[in-house]
Amino acid sequence: MRKYAAVGVAVALSIAAAGCGSSGSDKAVVTLWMYPVIGDQTKSLAFWGKVEKDFEAKNPTIDLKIDQQPWEGRQEKVTTALVSKKGFDVVVLGPDQIPQYAQQGTIEPVDDVVAPAKAAYLPNSLAALTVGGKVYGVPIYQTITAPIYNKKLFAEAGVTKVPETLAELKEAAPKLAAKKVAVLDYPGNPEISLNQSFYPILWANGGSVFAPDGKSVAFNGPEGVESLQFLLDLKALGGLPANVASKGNDIEGGALASGKTAMYHAATALQVTQLGTAIGAENVGVGLPLEGRKRVAFGIPGALVLARHAENKDAAKKVATFLASPEVTAQLAKESGFYPARTDVTVPDQSEAAKEFAKSLQYAFPGDAHPKARQIMSVIGPHVQAALLGKEDAKTALDAAAKEADTLLSSGG
Template sequence: MRTAAVLAVSALIAASLVACGPGSPGGTVTLWMYPVIADQAQSRAYWHRVEAGFEHDTGVDLRIELQPWEGRQEKLGAALMAGNGPDVVLLQSDMIPQYAGENALAPVDDVVAGSPRPYPPAVVGALQVQGRSYGVPLYRTVTTTVYNRKLFAEAGITQLPRTWDEVAAAAPKLAAHGVPVLDYSGSTEETLNLTFYPLLWQAGGSVFTPDGRRSAFASPEGVSALRFLVGLEAAGGLPRDAATKRSGLADDAMVTGRAAMSHAMTAAAARTVVAAIGPENTVIGLPLQNRARVTFGTPGALSLLRSAKHPEVARKLLTYLTSPAVAGELCTRSGFFGPWADAPPPSADAVDKAFAQALPFTSAGDAHPQARKVMGLLAPHLQAALLGEKTPEQALAEAAAEADALLGRG
């Protein structure tokens, strides 16, 4: 099914190129793209065809530079300071407020409004700063809960836990069999979007106050979320090295059958779990429920830099890249969901169908220029709480003091 869909979309792109014909020559435009398609050979082939297609349409020289994820912000920041950055770049939603606040991005409301297929309001809103759009949606990610049914059954648990209370109740029963109920990676190098933040949101909390001037994670809701984790740790409900563990598919506790569930897993990781423990033992459910049912999911978006040498040509590139034909094939090849309100799963298999059920519960988190810096400040305090060096209240209060000092300087 996936191969047939790719061939159909590829044919559609080819047909549209023949119909449109080349445009008038003019200028060069540069795109910085990242490994959205994990397979390097497929990625190079796809972007080579995109480059050739746009050049055929417009007569413009398109240079697509494939960049690594690692060190992306540092490299982009250095390029912008040196005045040699790209014209268009792929950004995640939590990066956009920072660059928009630095006046590095140009609004793209016209491109978003001109999409032939509507975007969900939440997707558009995640890419806006003060009501202006600074990113055109290209794809959507989603995470959700994944279970090892066999481990629960061996512990005498017949109903998989769907709420925090049920997870906490299952923890000692699984621990008696030497199995942590929840896989958790508490290394300070992990993104909190896939670890602590989904729990914070499920507790009804947020990272920042509505006006963005102060942190909000030291609230009763935030304390509740961290107490939940610390309580699981005390009950043997987390991996022994949870406080320092990095996520990694090769020796992941879910993949090796050493943990019973994950609360914020990607579809790609879920496929690895299915391959390792078998589809009969793998269950993909909705996000956990506490005060709210919510999980992390974010749109990847293309942004136009103010320093673009040919901004009108760059806008044409944005329209071309985010068209249903071009972006649709990207989503099929990458396994990400399309950004449109009516987008089907990237494939018809059971994993994608299950993850599609979690899409309505996704949150891109708090949009704030200092979001990533605050995450870096908070992470070591969360780790200290998991190590038993601080109480949840103390850890969050100390992190909030540091974050508020940062926000005050901003």
């Protein structure tokens, strides 16, 4: 892999100085910043190395350089690269990052790349990448969350039908509490993304984080108060862990794995594997998103985004088309454990649990797109925690969070 910048530059200069026409200097160079979508580093290096070779074999006039970047510091590095107009031509981003760059005019719409296979993409994936009516990302994978649960605990508590709705979850809480089991493995630690704790309940109840115009927040409306009160009611019924306000969502070594809780409502496919290791795969169930007024599951597409400063845009678009092809995305899904963002892709050797998770793809929602979505999340989390600690009631907690959030939105900070 050509990932050692200093060595690469030195070699390129020496070849150029020697006047070697076969050096590839006449090729269009496309640099792609890739992230650890494939968790195993060895597999990741091998996979993307093969992608480079396969692409260049089909496109001999293009030199593709896949530069593998760490997740840490991602936002700052991407922003710096776009402002300085160097670093990458194509980058992998999620829908929460795209609106701010689209507003800044530092990324390029890719409707023409998506158009030939538009009907094959998951509608939710494309909708998540659309800003102002234009598509700003070519999806190459899709994440999804879904409830996972301990079948044995529900059966032992006499709950013959595993809860599929918020109301059924609440109804089951006392029966499991009688067995000293909390029905919901809710992670109340503010460091856990609300996309995997409070937001799925808010969305299921028909609520949203932001008002339609994005200039104020809406999470403290009736739907939000109802959602937080739902959690407080569960707590009163013994339906949440005793340490809910500080609890994370780790499966290994956690309450779900030790049989102290029965269900986690926003788990990943990797977590179902971890739970199976702990309690036996035969005891693990995967459900559809818990329904309130509707079913909603947090899930985001990972997309290839084109920098406006890219010198070889046509070449970069060929890279995006290749990486988003059924052949590449099928293998990426197999290696990463994520899902294709297309319906015309068959994932090789997909497990039964993974197939169950895939049923929730139709309910995938990336969250309320807003340039300050992450900042607002950090405002809400501590107030939800305060309510879980009994320091604030549901309305007081969310109103206080909304006041801070609206100030943040109006300040431009």
